[in-house]
Amino acid sequence: MTRPAPTCDPAVATLIEWFAADGADFPWRRTRDRYAVLVAEVQLQSTQVARVVPYFEAWMDRWPSACALAAAPLADVLGVWQGLGYPRRARNLHLAARQICASGWPEDDRLTELPGVGPYTAAAIRCFADGAPVLPHDTNVARVLARRFPDGWPGTPDGAGWAVGQAFMDLGRAWCTARAPRCESGCPLRSGCRAADAGLVLEVTPPRRRQSRFAGSFRQRRGFLLRELTADGAVPIDRDVEAAASLVADGLARAVGAELMLPERP
Numbered sequence: 353m354t355r356p357a358p359t360c361d362p363a364v365a366t367l368i369e370w371f372a373a374d375g376a377d378f379p380w381r382r383t384r385d386r387y388a389v390l391v392a393e394v395q396l397q398s399t400q401v402a403r404v405v406p407y408f409e410a411w412m413d414r415w416p417s418a419c420a421l422a423a424a425p426l427a428d429v430l431g432v433w434q435g436l437g438y439p440r441r442a443r444n445l446h447l448a449a450r451q452i453c454a455s456g457w458p459e460d461d462r463l464t465e466l467p468g469v470g471p472y473t474a475a476a477i478r479c480f481a482d483g484a485p486v487l488p489h490d491t492n493v494a495r496v497l498a499r500r501f502p503d504g505w506p507g508t509p510d511g512a513g514w515a516v517g518q519a520f521m522d523l524g525r526a527w528c529t530a531r532a533p534r535c536e537s538g539c540p541l542r543s544g545c546r547a548a549d550a551g552l553v554l555e556v557t558p559p560r561r562r563q564s565r566f567a568g569s570f571r572q573r574r575g576f577l578l579r580e581l582t583a584d585g586a587v588p589i590d591r592d593v594e595a596a597a598s599l600v601a602d603g604l605a606r607a608v609g610a611e612l613m614l615p616e617r618p
């Protein structure tokens with residue numbers, strides 16, 4: 353258990369102690385392996401935690417290392433990903449695993465050179481695998497910071513990078529939520545929260561992009577086409593020209609004559 357230093361900001365110390373006592377247990381929190389953290393972070397992008405757990409466990413059972421994933425055919429990777437949505441993430445994860453397996457991990461400040469790894473995921477690898485004192489900034493973290501630390505983050509104590517980062521994830525997901533913050537229902541940071549004191553919690557919340565409906569959407573059509581492609585290896589482009597063009601643009605398929613194929617098929 354990480355214990356805060358005596359000089360630590362009181363709110364930060366409270367956050368660390370609260371997480372040590374009440375932090376959620378997820379399979380990706382039982383490892384500090386960079387590859388496992390990368391898999392979890394990519395799966396968690398745009399997908400709820402509860403849905404990700406069985407996918408993460410199945411994925412790690414099947415491909416426990418970057419080199420194991422690198423050796424897998426793309427069709428298998430896309431097949432196992434089915435149901436998580438946004439399959440471009442799987443394609444990028446596969447490409448990243450190949451890069452890592454062939455050349456090793458990039459330097460810390462060049463993690464974003466891996467396919468599909470942006471500043472958030474790079475920071476998450478540093479924080480959740482390496483324990484570095486960096487806060488991966490997603491919408492949850494941005495919201496908690498805006499509400500509870502409007503003067504800026506007071507600083508992460510030595511050795512507490514992982515615990516602080518995970519505590520922020522729990523707090524933002526289950527307590528300091530966008531629409532129903534639990535300020536008066538046991539929030540560990542209620543004491544000293546000026547937004548809650550002033551009744552301005554929702555007002556200081558950064559705006560969030562709305563996600564469009566899936567049923568009947570273009571995303572759904574793309575999903576249908578990719579599922580067929582993964583199962584059959586090839587489909588006629590005119591089955592859905594627009595969706596086919598989108599899959600090609602995302603590197604998930606290629607056009608060969610009048611057919612759509614997976615990028616790796618001969």
Ligand code: SF4
Nearest residue numbers: 528535539542545548
């Ligand atoms: S008191 Fe409310 S606004 Fe402040 S950190 Fe807790 S849940 Fe968020």
